[in-house]
Amino acid sequence: MSHSPARRWTRRITAQVLTAGLAVAGLAALDRQEPSALLPAEPAAVSTNQIGVTPPPMGWASWNTFFSSIDHNVIKQQADALVSSGMAAAGYKYVNLDDGWWQGGRDANGNITVDENLWPGGMKAIADYIHSKGLKAGIYTDAGKQGCGYYFPTTRPAAPSTGMEGHYQQDLETFQRWGFDYVKIDWCGGREEGLDQETQYKQIAAANEAASAVTGRKLVLSFCEWGTGLPWNWATGHGDLWRTSHDVLLHKETPGLTKMYRNFDEALQPAAQHTGYYNDPDMLMVGLNGMTAQRNRLHMSLWSIAGAPLLAGNNVATMTTETRDILTNPEVLAVNQDPRGLQGVKVAEDTRGLQVYGKVLAGTGKRAVMLFNRTSSAANITVRWADLGLASATASVRNTWTRTAAGSFATGYTTSVPANDAVLLTVSGTEASGSTYEDTTTATTPTFSGVTASSAGTKLVDITYANGGTTARKATIKVGGQYAYVVSFPPTGSATTYRTVSVLAHLAKGTNTVKFAAVSGAAPEIDALRVQGIPGTDGTALVGSASGRCADIEKNTYVNATQAQLWDCSGGRNQTLQRTSRGELVVYGNKCLDADNNGTTNGTKVIIWDCTGGTNQKWTANANGTITNNLSGLCLDASGAATANGTKLLLWACNGQNNQKWTLT
Incomplete structure (x- = not known):
């Protein structure tokens, strides 16, 4: 374990010696008696030491265009088009097979069998093909005994026994051996059987770990229980992403604003999204019939400020240049893929339906801002720097869609936003002041008992830590009586190299307790917190x-x-x-x-x-x-x-x- 109790004890002694005003010679004598005192003091949490986290997945999924009508040729065509269109180069790496790939067969040992007329060479062959294009492969199943295609057949007859219940580890081992990298786990069977969402998905996560111990591979887990089990309270650290709402598009349905807005709103669970774990408002409708260029841009703006997974659902092989350019706009994708890994939050709505969202980005003084007009008339919308947690000083503004600078502005920025549309900006300004809390105990995962806030609201919390291992370590963070969230701490290079990861936490007015606890295995050594307000979220109890x-x-x-x-x-x-x-x-x-x-x-x-x-x-x-x-x-x-x-x-x-x-x- 990277934690050194002697080093923390030395730091406390050194602080006391300095307070007493001892001479440098006295300090040198202390160093000679305690060699670990030569190690550098642990740093206060500062945003300049940020480490990048796993960004939300990007790729393509079959359902919104093909529904159950998928086979080897369809998937090969879409994989080829991801590469030839430039989408793969822009970051769309996953090719995800959704419902319809499996018609429910198992052999005498319970192993999945597939129709090789649809999948020549079996599922390993299609995973190998996807990998040959430099892409990653995703597959689909259900947490219950039956999949969604059994209860809600679309383009193929209802197929029984297409769920994984009773075969969790077996099926996950199978997917891993076939070479898949990602699995979406639906909930139609789970719902019909009256299963408990948290129980089942945590069992699946444990089965995934057990399967990985056998195969040496691991699957990204996409929990798809539509938010019905409130997964933002428990899914971090078990799933990599989890659906927060019902489907944004049903079979034979025309894409619409109502569900797009609903799914965006319901995905905003900022305390749960951090360090590589993501709220999922569902697949993209960009490029589908009924979607205009303006609506496609709006959709991308919403999903990008939310830091949502970007799984395109259009026919990539036949899309227009305009659709491709919308899906691959590099400045919009940079907002979505920002390495700080946080979610945007609403910071103002001075007039009903005219909303401002801010997302804290990597670096210092960096924000993404979405000015969102949910009304039927064009209107001016203003973002104030103070609402974002920036100082009231001049900040520069850039429009991500036009990829042009808007200029520099003091205190805030105002622009006209068309009806049912959004303007997506990046802002470079000056961070407002924050408060730093040092751990002075020997605990690897300490409790900070005096974290104060002048008002209730969502706060940016930078966590300084060291992880001298070669893989991410986990610990939970719990504020007062709220839910505990698993935080992932990537390797920092050595046990004495400190970096920060960030979370959004909700604090009460006054004094708060922020408690860390180890999850399993070696824990990161957590040293300090830096807490900064996002004043536009402030409220009252x-x-x-x-x-x-x-x-x-x-x-x-x-x-x-x-x-x-x-x-x-x-x-x-x-x-x-x-x-x-x-x-x-x-x-x-x-x-x-x-x-x-x-x-x-x-x-x-x-x-x-x-x-x-x-x-x-x-x-x-x-x-x-x-x-x-x-x-x-x-x-x-x-x-x-x-x-x-x-x-x-x-x-x-x-x-x-x-x-x-x-x-x-």
Whole structure:
């Protein structure tokens, strides 16, 4: 293990000696007594020591164009076109077979058998062909006994027994021996059988590790349970990417904005996305029938600011030059593939539907910005540097789509954005100040107990560490009572070489505890944190006077009609509300606290819903501590005057009791 307790002890002694003002000769004597004191002091976390992480996967997947109608010739044609079109050179490396490749056969030993009329030479032959083109091969299965093609057949008859349940390790070994590099694991069978998403996918991840121990290969794991099991709470470190929503396009459906916007919104789970783990809003529709050039660019802008996997779904062999150029724009792809590996977050919506998203990029003072107009009319949108965590100093702006400089601007930048469109920018400015916290213990994975924040919100956290091994090491990060997320720490070259990786964490106002814990095997040696605000995400907690607990959305769910509740205050994003100038209380950046079904009677549920501008989503904070709904005039109330975790929030006639009094902090 790279950690040296003696070295940490020496650092503490040295600090005490310096404080006492001993002479250099005294320090030299101390060095002679303790050789490890000659090692350099561990550095404070600084962004200039960043290390690149695995970027989101890029490639092509068969489903959105071919559905179940795939065979050896179709896949060869698309692999050839990825290379000849220049898409492979631009980074599109994966060729992923989706549903339809397997019609459900197994031999007497339970091994998968395939139709060699469709796949001459079997699946190893097609994987070998893909590899011969300098590309990587992906394949598809289901976590249950049956695959999606059994329940929802498209271009081929329903095929039974196309899932991997009961054969997890066996099938994963098979895929690895065939030479595949990536596997997408769907959930149709799992759903029909009533299986538990977290349980099954963690079993699959363990089976993948066990299979790798046998074959020496490893598969990238794409969990595809459509966000139904809230994978952003548990999938990091088990899957490499996980779907956060339902399909962006169904069979025989025309591509549309509604699902594109929905999938983008639901993929924004910033605490879960970091160090090579990615929220997945589904495959791209760029270049499909019904998609205009403007809509293709919008789609790429949304997926790029989100740092989403880019799996093209069009027919690459027949695409237009215009489509190819949209898919391969190098500055847009650089935003998506940024080596810091973080997700963009919403930092402003001064006017409903005119939104600003910011993504922290590698380097110092670097941001990507998306100005997103979700309305039906062109409008000016402004990004303020302060909202992004940049100092209010001159910053330079560049348009990624036109690949031209827009100029240098003080405090912010304004431009017109067409209706239902976006402008994607990069900004180079000056980082705002942050706070550094040094570990002064002997712990390899320490707890930082005094991490302070002037307001609740999403923070940029740079973690300084050393990993002297040859492979990435893992540890979890847990803020207060929130979920623990697995963080991957790439090798730094030696046990005394320190680098930083970054995460986005949600902190409460005041003092927070940030705890690291080893996962398995050797842990990285974590030394320091640098914490910097992203002020556009700042909000308040709504604390009940009777309970001391916070208004909370259970388990970080974003599902409309989820009823708000009381829970121990943790500073989580599901407990951070933004008060808009329109009188709304907004959680997650896009869900409003809402009086269910425009209710105006006692007992009306207080739920979350897409913000609509309705009066039932507007609230007034009163001087006596009550909060009244503007439609009904009723008070926000903890049901039955209860104070326990899980107590539901509703509307009730104002009565002056403490269960109707709240503090916005």
